[in-house]
Amino acid sequence: MSSPSSRTIQTVVLALLVIGLIALALGGYLTPISRYILTPLVTAQTWLATRFQALQSYISAPQDVARIRQRNTELEAQVSKLQAEIIDLKQQIAETRILSALVGFARANPDNQYSAAAVIGRDASPFLQYVIINRGSDNGIRRGMPVVNDQGLVGRIAAVTATASRVQLITDNASTINVRLDPSQAQGVLQGQITGDVLVNMIPQSANVQIGDLVLTSGLGGTYPPNILIGQVTGVRKRDYDLFQSASIQPAVDFSQLQIVLVITNFHPVDIGPLVPTQVAP
């Protein structure tokens, strides 16, 4: 049994010891000691916490998979929606490019007045190279008006209704256009073929026609305005015993991709029929 005075002394000594340790800790003197003590503790706790988290994620995995699958479905739906938007935007960009090119062409040729029209169909007969456009007499379209796009000459209006028109392409077998070649300035007659090719016939034998020459409308005959680009010479056929030479042409216009065209509305074709001499019976 210890006396009360010795207990008091123990208490005071313990208090002094605790205060001393706290003072040493606050003063930073216990840091090396605490490092030696805490390092194995932290290592052990890290090991245990890692294993526990692994176990926890293993146990809770099914819930996460379901959530991830749901999220994946949502994201896939979002991707599909965005892809549809991309396709729509690409379509709009393509249309804008075409319209921009057509506006550029109209600005480059300010003398003409244009009416833009969309190609909505092709002729039902495979023997004919005609397209149908969505502008008609209500929009000021008249028979015989030339049709162009930013690449060059497309054809001319062959028939008109109130809201639609039929365009005879320059590749049609019955299409004939007076043309001149540049730079040789030789005159010729451009004719379509059922194959969709175009040829320039009736070129004088004396003309110096070269591959790569440009083919432009000459304006003769009054059916087309002059100087509209048609295409380029890709081959020349010249034989000594022929009266004329001929040339095959690569059209500037891609007729398989026609989408939007311009009708030149201020050009009115001239009917030279009455001026063509006819044989009078004796």
Add this chain to the structure above:
Amino acid sequence: MATLISVPIFTALLILQTAVISRIPLLHGTADLVLLAVLAWGLQKRVQTAWQWGIIGGLMVGIVSALPLGTSLVSYLLAVMIALALRQRVWQVPILAMFVATFFGTLLTQAIAVIALRLYGNAIPFGEAFSLITLPSVLLNLLLAIPAYALLGDLAHWLYPEELEV
């Protein structure tokens, strides 16, 4: 009813023809949906309005196409004649009859178109027209002959239901 229903059908077929089918050529030939419809209708055994369909189809194509006036009307009426002649002889094998009618019907309509165009001053060369346009068109029409026959067959069953014997 059976005659009037041809108007919306031919309208839809013409829109499909000019907007889509004519843009999908094989060489330079294309399928002719209206011709296939006229032939398939004419081969249905209970149908009594084949001539009316030929007239309406021919007139509607004539309005849309730049072919000389009356060309499509004449050619489709002759196609109806082929279909009716085959129906009376080989109707027991309708698919075979459809193939034969499509083959000869396409040849006939395209020959009439070439002749009419030449008469109007459009000098289409026979050889190139046959090899580059007519033969591919025949092939495309033969490919579409069976679905056309099946669809028009369903329509004929709907409009001309079989009588039940009591």
